[in-house]
Amino acid sequence: MTSVYDSPSVTTLKGVGAALALKLERLGILNLQDLLFHLPLRYQDRTRILPIGSLRPGDECVIEGTIRASDVLMGKRRSLLCRVQDGTGTITLRFFHFSAAQKNGLAVGKTVRCFGEARPGPSGLEMVHPEYSAAADTGIKPVDEHLTPVYPMTEGLQQNRMRALIAQALSWLETGNLTELIPADMRQQWRLPELKTSLKYLHAPPVDANVDQLQKGMHPSQRRLAFEELLAHHLTLLQLRQKVQQDGAPAFMSTGLYTQPFLDGLPFAMTNAQLRVCGEVARDLEKPIPMLRLVQGDVGSGKTVVAAYAALQAVENNFQAAVMAPTEILAEQHLQNFTQWAEPLGLKVAWLAGKVKGKQRESQLAAIADGSAQIVVGTHALFQEDVRFYNLGLAVIDEQHRFGVHQRLSLREKGRDGVKTPHQLIMTATPIPRTLTMSAYADLDCSIIDELPPGRTPVNTVVIADSRRDQVIERVRAACSEGRQAYWVCTLIEESEVMQCQAAEVAEALLKEQLPELRIGLVHGRMKAKEKADVMAQFKAAELDLLVATTVIEVGVDVPNSSVMIIENPERLGLSQLHQLRGRVGRGSVESFCVLMYHAPLSKQGKARLAVMRETTDGFIIAEKDLELRGPGEVLGTRQTGMMQFKIADLQRDKDLLERVRQVAEPISRNPSIMQAITRRWLGQGEEYGHV
Template sequence: MTELLSDLPVTRLKGVGAALELKLERLGLHTLQDLLFHLPLRYQDRTRVVPMGALRPGDECVVTGEIKVADLMQGRRRALLCRMQDGTGTISLRFFHFSAAQKNQLLPGVRLRCFGEVRPGPGGLEMVHPEYSRIDGDGAVSVDSTLTPVYPATEGLHQTRLRSLVTLAMQYLQPGTLPDLLPETLRRQWKLPGLDDSIRYLHQPPVDANQDLLLEGRHPSQRRLAFEELLAHHLTLLNLRQQAQQQGAPALPYRGTLVKPFLAALPFPLTGAQQRVCNDVARDMTKTFPMLRLIQGDVGSGKTVVAALAALQAMENGVQAAIMAPTEILAEQHRNNFTQWLEPLGIEVAWLAGKVKGKARQKQLAAIQDGSARLVVGTHALFQDEVQFQDLGLVVVDEQHRFGVHQRLSLREKGRNGERAPHQLIMTATPIPRTLTMSAYADLDCSVIDELPPGRTPVNTVVIADGRRQEVVQRVSLACAEGRQAYWVCTLIDESEALQCQAAEVTCENLREALPDLRIGLVHGRMKATEKASVMAQFKAAELDLLVATTVIEVGVDVPNASLMIIENPERLGLAQLHQLRGRVGRGSQESFCVLMYQAPLSKQGRERLAVMRETTDGFRIAEKDLELRGPGEVLGTRQTGMMQFRIADLNRDADLLPGVREVALQIQQDASLGSAVIRRWLGQGGEYGHV
């Protein structure tokens, strides 16, 4: 019977003992299949000898020649220097670490074959510590028949060892040992090569292989593997959705008894986009399986009103609704909004966060358990085991990217009344690139609020160097003298010269000295929640002109009179975070400004990122750039869940594969055993990340 490479441990290879097994484990290599899926980062060309007269700095190549001079150099660093010629030119070989045997071997008259990187040196071109072998007699110089792979490595595990292990593993690659899980009809349809051929090609590319294509990760053999890996992730999320829908949920039809008076009392009409998304949500909630809907809406697009309407539809049907936010500031903002909107309708808003303790906490827990608390607003405190709902029918998760997948799912468990799960509405003001929506959120339906309420003005963004700080201070003074309010955002709390960041506390003191006529408040993450809330309330009530803050004000702060924001060291923040911060101004009708005050000199990436902020206020364009610069794990905040960690695929590079992946996933999903095999191959037990 054919042994599968996924079942063969690396210890099956000759020379792999316990010590080497541990090193391979650090790279996530446990089986021969893992070794073959450990693809090269790049390739070296050792297939031809390059004449020394044709060498240029930066070349990585094979040269052959005769040592003419070998000297021991006694300088700042002792070195063995050999001058080698081949009839077309000369190159030096420099060794800082060498043994007596090497010194005695590298003598004038000895012929060598060397491989290394060509660099400019004090006496012309040189190679430092090249790989070399001696050429005896007039024997022909041996060159490789394929390109040489360079693999991701780890301490104590060098390229030569990795190459030899992969070569040994390749000997086990026989028909049937690494099953091709994609049916031939699908492979033909999507023009994908076979698995065995792709693996062989990538570890041993022929001399004429297109190295540029390989380096970019766009060779058909690489795309074949990326396609299957993306497929595994997609299938997992589809399974997750299927399981959720099998659970059953309460059907919550639209009745209007609470929704109509709420809409009538609103001081503004809903935008067309809000109405469209509300209809999507209302329709989902009438079904007998759980709604799983993601609402994306840029900063200030009115997602909270949509959440309120969904919560009212749940409460009209006699079930509880829970609103969860990642920070106490944002949760408190929701609590204030919902209280203001719902108290006139006779609905009391329960509140649960880390700071609610003692008798007050017990009282809230009891109200949640007996159902008298119909709407509960809270932080991740809602996940805790002690929180028991009487009949939870709807969960609204705000700023989903701040929570891990497991956390979102564990809140779903709270709604089980027998076998019923609550409907789930997930909201984010961090626009998620379409690429990520199609992959990371394949278990969710998506709605986009792509229209800002009337009266909102676009924010003007200015990028200036820290050297013009005095001008910026004057600008703040002028804005506040005209009756407007301003934010001044610092990226660290404590002074840190190494990071060149102005500390919020020091900045606050300096601004109080420079602007004695202004009322200046300070908010940062290490203050007690009650202190923070008090300062925020003062700012909202216009009792403060200027608020100095760290990024704790990123989400949930709504002060329409604030029309100027200064962000120090913006180069230290992600684009999505800068976009969120900028969204704190421009919430009223007056012209608003965001000043990005950077520390010179800026890196190339820093310049690129700030240019995007200056050029556009389109959250989706900013999100695409953020994905390009930082990668999906960072953008989604899902690194801690083990999700979205790809071995071969790259969501940015391989975005064009996703429509095909989606189509194939829906076909393969009908064959449970095939789907499971694809998931197991790429995610192992990680394929269970969808389960609570």
């Protein structure tokens, strides 16, 4: 098979020197294959001449007529105005930048053909700086035979130059040097056009092409390329999975030594969903290949209990378990839970976070290294080089999308004894739409805890304008006077954390003024970790009635006595983030409320998002809607998006292809040469996110 890297460099093209190659590189174009995969954003129809009398504002078209007047207008800006007629109507051509030669070339009586956008002007429709050609003795050239592509560009590069380069690349394509990588039987089964046919069509669609279909990215030729790109991403994750599972892992038998007394000691009965997922995890751990399992569960569904069960199964087999969380607040929550469950069983829990320093850190590192700490809880501090595990057998990673694939793989390296790899259990309370699970997490098996523990009450969500702030404050007063607690969350449109914290400080001062009888605390991102932890501890111990906070409380806060959540400017947050925040209330048996206090006027999208929050508490429905409204990069979190940068595919538009991609990927993954060729074609040699 010809290597996909036989594609020549762009410098082999006529007219491409070092300067132009550098501009092309800014667009990610290094070779002819890249150039062919640089698809048009849209198309212009220059295949027919429209009568001037038929034009409407906004029409982008070709017209032809005779110049009846040509004048230079002196005003704030000097401009050349040409009146063009064709027997059906008149249009004005307006040029702000022109030379004497241009003016002479656009003289009265000349026939001219123009391409541009018709816009309303002072005296009817006009075209500003249209492309034009005047008739010479031999007449004007024929109209185009194909729709004209408009490409994504970079500074210093013109559309005509790009079209000429791609025309050269299409000539190279004709010589048959771009390998077709999807086997013919699969193309036939899924009705996929050939790669060469698709590329030729998309760079030069015929006159009768369905422009609407092309603009929406739904033409079979576009779908063919999107399919192969999605396949490349899927295969990369399968490669990652194969690579991990080749290493082998310790097999943990379920002895019940610690898991049974743990279950017996729980003050509640586990839900059927928790028991089912515990069983799936336990069976994975019994195999001598590394577990790669994602556990999804809505806020409060009891994922931590499943993680504890898995950790104890590892410890029963004389291995360590590490539990990692993205924030100190969440990590501390895990520390409390795991300590509470492990210490009665005679087990030691070590704690490692950024704030653990000096002798305390040294003693924790020693306990991790000599194996006297069987369970280790921490933040990204667990990644640091000086952290040595005695025999790490299981890594539990909470809110995985905040870390990204590379970090979770580097934790895997911590457990390598040169032979075996630790099992991985990944948890998230951010429900991930099936679309993203199938694409971004194709290397993981997936379990869903789809049942809330008994006693959890649904949260009533109210959407209200901030002009009714006083009523909202009265609602808080009423809840707290009945012995309940409340959250007041401040968000700002600015990215600046400083501004967010200032907003929270102002809100706290105003609320103290209006609610003098309440004990009010403040938590924001710029406070020291100890200050934050102290305030959170006071709130948990019911020493505070109202907690004013930025979105730092999004995950990891469990205060069953809190029954009211006020979110200011909710229109500035994503749906999944709002859902996470709302999950901080409704954790007890009392009726709970989440008040979304927006600032009018709301955009159409803002209204749609808040309506979803009001209508459902199902995290998966919310996640699907979030994906629809915000796109995969936003939903997964910025650290994960490196793997979601598609050239052609669009996860939302092309989600119906994912099931087919999965079916095609399975047989292809058994053919290493095709698998590698497809992933290298789309992801390059050094960009495979399956490698650390």
